Amino acid sequence: MTFETVGFWVVAAVLLASSLAVVLTKNLFHAVLYLAAALVATGTVFLLLDSPFLFGVQLLLYAGGVVTIVVFAIMLTERLIGERIAQTSRYVWHGAVVAAAVFVGVVGFLIEAPWPAPRPALPADLMPAIGRALVGPFAAALELLAVLLVIALLGALYFARPDD
Amino acid sequence: MRVIVWLPLLVLALPFAAFVLLAVVAPLRRAGRLAGGVSIAAIAAALAGALVVWSEGFRSDATWAWIPADDGPMATVGLLVDPLANAMLVLVTLVSLLVQVYSLAYLHDERAPALGRYYTYQSLFAFSMLGLVLSPSFIQMFVFWELVGLCSYLLIGYWYERPSAARAAVKAFWITKVGDLGFVIGIVMLWAATGTFEFEPLFAKAQEHALAIEGLGTIMVLIYLGAVGKSAQFPLHVWLPDAMEGPTPVSALIHAATMVTAGVFLVTRAQPLFALVPDVLTLIGWVGAFTALLAASLACVEDDIKRVLAYSTVSQLGYMMAAAGAGAPDASFLHLLTHGLFKALLFLGAGAVIHAVGTNDIFRMGGLFRAMPQTGVVFVVGACALAGLPPLAGFFSKEAILAGVWAAGMTGPFVMLALTVLLTAFYMARVVFLAFFGRAPAAGHPHEPPWAMRGPLWLLAGLTVLVGLRLALAEGGEPHGPGWLAPASVAAAAAGIALAWAMYQRGSVDPARVGATFPLSALGFMARRRYGLDALYGGLYRGFILGLSRLIGWIDRYLVDGVLNFGSAWTFRGGDRLRRIQSGQPQDYVYGVAFGVLLLLIWAQWWG
Amino acid sequence: MGLNAYLTLAALVFAIGLFGVLTRRNAIGILLGIELMLNAVNINLVAFARFHGDLAGLIFALFTIAITVAEVAVGLAIVIVIFRVRRTVEADRLDLLRG
Numbered sequence: 100m101t102f103e104t105v106g107f108w109v110v111a112a113v114l115l116a117s118s119l120a121v122v123l124t125k126n127l128f129h130a131v132l133y134l135a136a137a138l139v140a141t142g143t144v145f146l147l148l149d150s151p152f153l154f155g156v157q158l159l160l161y162a163g164g165v166v167t168i169v170v171f172a173i174m175l176t177e178r179l180i181g182e183r184i185a186q187t188s189r190y191v192w193h194g195a196v197v198a199a200a201v202f203v204g205v206v207g208f209l210i211e212a213p214w215p216a217p218r219p220a221l222p223a224d225l226m227p228a229i230g231r232a233l234v235g236p237f238a239a240a241l242e243l244l245a246v247l248l249v250i251a252l253l254g255a256l257y258f259a260r261p262d263d
Numbered sequence: 264m265r266v267i268v269w270l271p272l273l274v275l276a277l278p279f280a281a282f283v284l285l286a287v288v289a290p291l292r293r294a295g296r297l298a299g300g301v302s303i304a305a306i307a308a309a310l311a312g313a314l315v316v317w318s319e320g321f322r323s324d325a326t327w328a329w330i331p332a333d334d335g336p337m338a339t340v341g342l343l344v345d346p347l348a349n350a351m352l353v354l355v356t357l358v359s360l361l362v363q364v365y366s367l368a369y370l371h372d373e374r375a376p377a378l379g380r381y382y383t384y385q386s387l388f389a390f391s392m393l394g395l396v397l398s399p400s401f402i403q404m405f406v407f408w409e410l411v412g413l414c415s416y417l418l419i420g421y422w423y424e425r426p427s428a429a430r431a432a433v434k435a436f437w438i439t440k441v442g443d444l445g446f447v448i449g450i451v452m453l454w455a456a457t458g459t460f461e462f463e464p465l466f467a468k469a470q471e472h473a474l475a476i477e478g479l480g481t482i483m484v485l486i487y488l489g490a491v492g493k494s495a496q497f498p499l500h501v502w503l504p505d506a507m508e509g510p511t512p513v514s515a516l517i518h519a520a521t522m523v524t525a526g527v528f529l530v531t532r533a534q535p536l537f538a539l540v541p542d543v544l545t546l547i548g549w550v551g552a553f554t555a556l557l558a559a560s561l562a563c564v565e566d567d568i569k570r571v572l573a574y575s576t577v578s579q580l581g582y583m584m585a586a587a588g589a590g591a592p593d594a595s596f597l598h599l600l601t602h603g604l605f606k607a608l609l610f611l612g613a614g615a616v617i618h619a620v621g622t623n624d625i626f627r628m629g630g631l632f633r634a635m636p637q638t639g640v641v642f643v644v645g646a647c648a649l650a651g652l653p654p655l656a657g658f659f660s661k662e663a664i665l666a667g668v669w670a671a672g673m674t675g676p677f678v679m680l681a682l683t684v685l686l687t688a689f690y691m692a693r694v695v696f697l698a699f700f701g702r703a704p705a706a707g708h709p710h711e712p713p714w715a716m717r718g719p720l721w722l723l724a725g726l727t728v729l730v731g732l733r734l735a736l737a738e739g740g741e742p743h744g745p746g747w748l749a750p751a752s753v754a755a756a757a758a759g760i761a762l763a764w765a766m767y768q769r770g771s772v773d774p775a776r777v778g779a780t781f782p783l784s785a786l787g788f789m790a791r792r793r794y795g796l797d798a799l800y801g802g803l804y805r806g807f808i809l810g811l812s813r814l815i816g817w818i819d820r821y822l823v824d825g826v827l828n829f830g831s832a833w834t835f836r837g838g839d840r841l842r843r844i845q846s847g848q849p850q851d852y853v854y855g856v857a858f859g860v861l862l863l864l865i866w867a868q869w870w871g
Numbered sequence: 872m873g874l875n876a877y878l879t880l881a882a883l884v885f886a887i888g889l890f891g892v893l894t895r896r897n898a899i900g901i902l903l904g905i906e907l908m909l910n911a912v913n914i915n916l917v918a919f920a921r922f923h924g925d926l927a928g929l930i931f932a933l934f935t936i937a938i939t940v941a942e943v944a945v946g947l948a949i950v951i952v953i954f955r956v957r958r959t960v961e962a963d964r965l966d967l968l969r970g
Contacts, residue, residue, distance in 0.1 A: 209882070
């Protein structure tokens with residue numbers, strides 16, 4: 100039992116538990132918190148996959164930024180209505196069946212795949228490679244991403260303006 | 264082309280040219296009497312040509328390919344000129360000319376456009392009939408056969424505003440169509456068996472006994488069926504009396520001398536083929552004789568002068584067919600010619616009477632001989648010819664027929680025909696006595712018809728006498744058949760005339776009392792209802808044909824339209840149901856996406 | 872742990888996220904489900920990148936995160952606007968696109 104295996108099982112358990120909690124809990128606020136936990140667990144998975152860079156990015160943007168935004172949104176919407184928003188789910192079993200079916204469908208492919216090979220060796224530091232990739236082959240995508248972010252910012256601003 | 268070919272072709276083409284001219288040039292047609300003049304000029308020229316052809320005794324067989332096929336043309340058009348055709352040419356053109364001249368006076372009161380239409384039809388008819396007699400093949404004959412039927416329809420229904428005339432035209436068309444159906448099936452079966460429609464090769468093979476075909480009897484019966492329809496044999500005779508709705512000259516031309524004789528002409532023309540199937544000939548003989556007797560009995564109870572003559576025509580056609588069936592086609596054709604003359608005479612004479620008195624009912628006429636002596640004379644001449652009194656033409660041809668039937672040993676038909684002789688004389692004498700003799704009716708002021716009508720009458724009467732004398736001289740006094748036949752038939756005719764004289768002229772025998780005795784009462788009862796045949800046909804028509812129409816209408820409305828309505832209704836409903844998928848709620852759409860993904864996964868799993 | 876393990880994990884999280892999207896009544900709850908699904912995709916990308924030695928997976932994951940952030944921002948802005956207009960947050964009530 101290597102460290103990596105144990106770590107995997109622990110992180111997996113945390114991730115799954117928190118994910119289930121996100122979708123099943125009645126209180127929306129609790130759901131957001133559970134989401135934060137799930138995001139952190141995902142970051143840990145990245146760490147297990149030898150990408151500390153992404154672990155950092157995940158924590159910063161997702162666990163930090165997205166969660167904050169959602170919390171704000173909940174606050175605002177609750178304030179507007181003035182009551183706690185109920186979370187009674189709709190047609191639970193239908194959804195469960197469909198989701199399970201999708202899972203089974205995907206796993207069906209995984210089962211047929213050959214037993215995986217072990218991980219190949221890694222260079223020591225990936226950062227320079229990532230940097231060179233971003234400004235190299237993926238430069239156009241990077242620029243477009245920047246444009247997208249600007250547009251999203253403008254859009255959000257526009258939507259959120261007060262009614263004049 | 265040699266004279267032999269182009270002269271008959273000219274005879275055929277002249278009425279056709281008149282027809283086309285009148286049909287196309289509307290102002291000419293609407294000019295009425297001018298159109299009549301064109302038509303008469305054409306037919307007169309055609310008559311001249313026909314006389315030349317007949318007297319010179321031309322013979323030719325000129326054909327041109329019509330429907331090309333691999334080994335030789337499938338069908339040809341052309342002319343078959345031989346003595347049979349030549350005689351018919353003269354008869355058709357002569358009677359057509361006389362009738363057209365007569366019509367100028369008879370239809371004097373018609374409006375000009377209508378008169379133009381009449382002459383257009385007359386020209387078309389002349390062309391059609393001439394084409395029929397000159398046909399060298401079954402298929403060409405059939406084409407002209409149908410054309411003649413069309414002309415009959417057009418002319419019977421000339422006064423189309425009258426519902427009775429329109430109905431009579433349709434009835435004639437339908438009934439003859441039944442016969443034509445058999446005719447065309449027979450022709451096609453014959454072609455299927457022999458590969459040709461032409462007369463010459465068929466008859467040549469038949470005479471050499473090289474025509475061994477399965478079911479030739481059936482084929483010939485079917486072909487005979489066409490003659491049954493066209494020549495008004497039992498049971499397809501019912502259209503002829505109703506066809507009297509047309510103008511009287513039309514009746515004289517089409518329903519006495521020419522169109523109805525087409526059936527007899529067909530049987531005579533195809534004699535070599537019929538000779539191969541003696542059973543069919545026997546059938547023809549029996550049907551002909553029975554028709555003769557049946558129609559004669561019906562004529563005895565009619566009050567309408569034209570109807571009497573119509574039934575008389577049916578009866579005489581029966582005579583002709585009986586002769587053909589007995590294997591005496593020459594006698595049959597001779598009677599065709601003589602009957603054409605004196606029946607046309609009688610019809611035109613009746614037309615003069617109707618024109619003068621204003622009614623067809625013989626019981627409303629009387630003493631016309633004093634008022635219209637010339638008409639009376641010619642009418643009596645025609646009546647005597649029809650009754651078969653020597654030395655008029657009718658006597659010789661009827662003699663020949665009776666002799667032929669006797670010689671063939673067909674006693675049943677012979678008896679029927681003999682009885683018919685008596686009845687024929689009786690009903691004609693009845694008409695003559697009631698209409699021309701006796702007391703004049705109170706109303707009406709009858710007068711002689713104009714010369715345009717009298718001329719043809721005298722001409723026909725003269726021909727009747729002349730032909731009779733010619734036949735008498737040709738015979739040299741030698742009668743056909745057994746020695747007792749001639750005196751016996753004359754005696755029968757005289758008996759019939761005497762009976763009519765006693766009943767209607769003298770009044771010594773009361774017709775009503777005679778008619779009340781059995782079996783005459785029963786026969787009279789049935790005869791007055793035309794033996795129920797018309798009712799039967801009417802019932803069949805209403806039952807089957809109208810029933811079929813109703814069925815097809817139902818199918819069209821509920822099945823054919825139903826399929827369409829069904830489809831469109833379900834399109835609506837389906838669209839309505841599908842619309843509910845758009846619930847507007849995004850989660851439902853996600854369901855849709857999820858389903859799609861599942862389907863893709865399954866597909867990839869199985870066929871990936 | 873092999874590649875398959877990570878992929879299975881990702882599939883599970885994806886399914887759970889899908890379940891959340893389908894069943895949550897609150898619009899924001901649906902957005903949370905979408906977050907989970909996107910996370911699962913990221914795990915997939917990184918796992919493939921690691922096991923095939925290809926950087927492209929990492930770059931894609933990076934982009935995905937950035938785009939997700941933008942999407943969440945705009946999505947929540949829309950949710951807020953809808954609340955202002957319709958005074959409700961329940962997905963059942965938001966059926967203006969009904970056919």
